Amino acid sequence: xxxxxxxxxxxxxxxxxxxxxxxxxxxxxxxxxxxxxxxxxxxxxxxxxxxxxxxxxxxxxxxxxxxxxxxxxxxxxxxxxxxxxxxxxxxxxxxxxxxxxxxxxxxxxxxxxxxxxxxxxxxxxxxxxxxxxxxxxxxxxxxxxxxxxxxxxxxxxxxxxxxxxxxxxxxxxxxxxxxxxxxxxxxxxxxxx
Numbered sequence: 001x002x003x004x005x006x007x008x009x010x011x012x013x014x015x016x017x018x019x020x021x022x023x024x025x026x027x028x029x030x031x032x033x034x035x036x037x038x039x040x041x042x043x044x045x046x047x048x049x050x051x052x053x054x055x056x057x058x059x060x061x062x063x064x065x066x067x068x069x070x071x072x073x074x075x076x077x078x079x080x081x082x083x084x085x086x087x088x089x090x091x092x093x094x095x096x097x098x099x100x101x102x103x104x105x106x107x108x109x110x111x112x113x114x115x116x117x118x119x120x121x122x123x124x125x126x127x128x129x130x131x132x133x134x135x136x137x138x139x140x141x142x143x144x145x146x147x148x149x150x151x152x153x154x155x156x157x158x159x160x161x162x163x164x165x166x167x168x169x170x171x172x173x174x175x176x177x178x179x180x181x182x183x184x185x186x187x188x189x190x191x192x193x
Contacts, residue, residue, distance in 0.1 A: 004038035005031045006079060007067075010047055010057035018056065024063065025070045032074040038107065039067070040079035045118040061094050068102035077107035084113045084124060088136035092143035110140075 007027050011018050028039050043060040064076055076098070081091070099106040112133035113119070119126040135153040142149040 002037035005036045011055040028067045038075035040077045043081045075105045078109045080109035080111040082113035083136045088139040
């Protein structure tokens with residue numbers, strides 16, 4: 001069994017002050033020292049609850065890159081990356097870059113997204129989330145596994161890319177909470193293969 005720790009990167013819940021990077025780094029390093037197997041960062045753009053001020057949150061992938069450099073052994077993961085916040089080909093570049101910086105310790109957790117206020121605030125399309133997710137995986141899987149893709153979708157624009165920096169094989173991926181070794185693919189009905 002492995003044990004992971006969710007690391008808070010959002011503003012403080014009581015006084016809404018920003019959570020300094022030095023504190024986040026200290027938590028990650030302490031988790032590593034205490035023997036945790038992994039740390040996980042949430043991928044949100046803000047937190048907004050009715051009747052409360054909006055709470056800010058640091059950008060997940062930028063923080064992952066910093067923590068990859070600040071730690072040595074502990075695995076790093078996204079809990080979970082919202083697929084439709086980023087172009088899937090760019091997400092593949094980000095993933096391979098942080099996996100390189102971390103010496104293979106990155107775990108990509110990815111989902112279709114759900115929090116409509118974030119989409120509205122940042123001008124992101126909220127419709128067809130499952131279709132976008134399925135097509136994004138058809139771009140991510142070959143880019144992360146083989147380093148190239150030739151894809152034409154219905155919801156997403158086509159992608160014809162070759163990435164020389166891509167790893168020859170993907171370590172682990174989590175798709176909607178299911179852990180998979182190697183590349184993962186999800187069908188529109190939620191089936192993962």
